[in-house]
Amino acid sequence: MSDRAPRPVERQLPTEESEDLLALVHDIARREIVPVAAEEEEAGRFPRELFGLLSESGLLGLPYDSAYGGGDQPYEVYLQVLEELAAARLTVGLGVSVHSLACHALAGYGTKAQRAEHLPAMLGGGLLGGYCLSEPASGSDAASLRTKAVRDGDNWVITGTKAWITHGGIADFLTVLARTGGPGARGITAFLVPGDAPGLSASAPERKMGMNGSPTAQLHFDGVRVADDRRLGDEGQGFAIALSALDSGRLGIAACAVGVARAALDTAVAYAAGRSQFGRPVADFQGLRFLLADMATRIEAGRALCLAAARLRDAGRPFSQQAAMAKLFCTDTAMQVTVDAVQVLGGYGYTADFPAERYLREAKVLQIVEGTNQIQRMVIARHLMGPESR
Structure with missing residues (x-):
């Protein structure tokens, strides 16, 4: 199918x-x-x-x-x-x-x-971008990144490796976070790097359980030179810029999760309506109807949470906590709904002849990218307990 x-x-x-x-x-x-x-x-x-x-x-x-x-x-x-x-x-x-x-x-x-x-x-203009924050040894702890940018006159020389880069190897431009000062968040600066810059190379794409059409690769910066006029914001402002971007990006991930869950629900509903067992459509069985109803309710709740956070952003109000909540809830919802969709299809849900198994494999990564859901819980709790909490 x-x-x-x-x-x-x-x-x-x-x-x-x-x-x-x-x-x-x-x-x-x-x-x-x-x-x-x-x-x-x-x-x-x-x-x-x-x-x-x-x-x-x-x-x-x-x-x-x-x-x-x-x-x-x-x-x-x-x-x-x-x-x-x-x-x-x-x-x-x-x-x-x-x-x-x-x-x-x-x-x-x-x-x-x-x-x-x-x-x-x-x-x-037809260009495609990539975002370079994570590294092999610094994923959730992004403030400990090691890629360095050293000033050389009116240029910066960037050296290091970035990991888990969506569009790695095919992006036309990259926003790169690199260390220009001491340790910690205050020593990080943002740069706009051309995708074909000399000294920039990509490893072979990662072999993943899902999203095989989207290349994810390590990027290696071997003395990549960029002019100072490609520095974004002030020196040392990069981590604050990255966090600002991630608040918005988490809403993007939440919206994608709602989309995957919705596709899985549509597949399950269509199958249930067309499949007969014991002389009647399986959609007539109350247990399955209740399962579909729960799936639909979770999706609607996730969409509402996501769009409520977006409205805060559009109004210029703080939305970091709500973005973390939306990312957490919507991606957990996508995982549960896709599991349930496979169950509705039974044995057929486990085959590649139907898209349910692909949705299940794809949903998992949404709980990980742009801050794992454990990180989202930390962000939410920090907001609840106040800025002095750790």
Whole structure:
């Protein structure tokens, strides 16, 4: 059974323009993404041409300023676009989220001249971004990163290794966090690095249990030189920039999780309606109906939590705690819903003939990326206990 086109969701959107945007995304998903998703994931193919189409359609810069090629869309709308794309294929939804994350430092902390020079191509010029924070020895403890940037006149020389980089080896530009000062968070600075910079190389992509179409690789910086005018923000401000980006990025992951869970539910409902046992559709059995009802309720609750956090962000209010809650709840929901979807399909759910097993494998990574769910619980508890708590 091939993937099903994501079912349209009843939404309350702020403007007619937003409604048209979601209709466009749904149409692209139905025509361009869903029909080839299973085949391309199995073959491990990244849909670079599709990302060109998304760029041409204005979908790679939605939450950013139109003065630099963005879409001026509120985060509440942008997250619903991510959900729609992830429901069609997680490689695409997560790819757009990571690209947006890679643009965050320049859009939020770059100078006016830097934004004017680089953002238009990043947001609507067909480029693809990557975000380089994690390292082989510093994942959750990102403040202990070891990649160094040493000043050499008007340039910086970057040396070190970054790990778990989505779009590693194919990204056109990278936001890189590197150590320019002493130990700890205050010694980190952000840089915008071209993807083809001399001295930059990628290892072979990681062999993963899911998202095979999305390349994840280590990146090696062997004396990579970047001009000082590619430094983003002040020296030593990089970790604060990274945390700001991750708050927004966690909402992107939450929206993608809602999309994967929704796709799994659609698959389970369609199977239950068409499968007969003991002389009647299995959807008639109360136990299965209750399971589907619980799945649907978790998805709606996750979407509501995610969009509530987005509305706080759009209003300029603190949303870090709510972003952590949304990431935690939505990704745990995706894991549970995909497990239940496989159970609904029974033996067929365990085969690659149906997409349920792929959704299950993909859901797991969402509990890990951009801060594990254990880290999210630490963030939430820290907010509850006050800034002095550790």
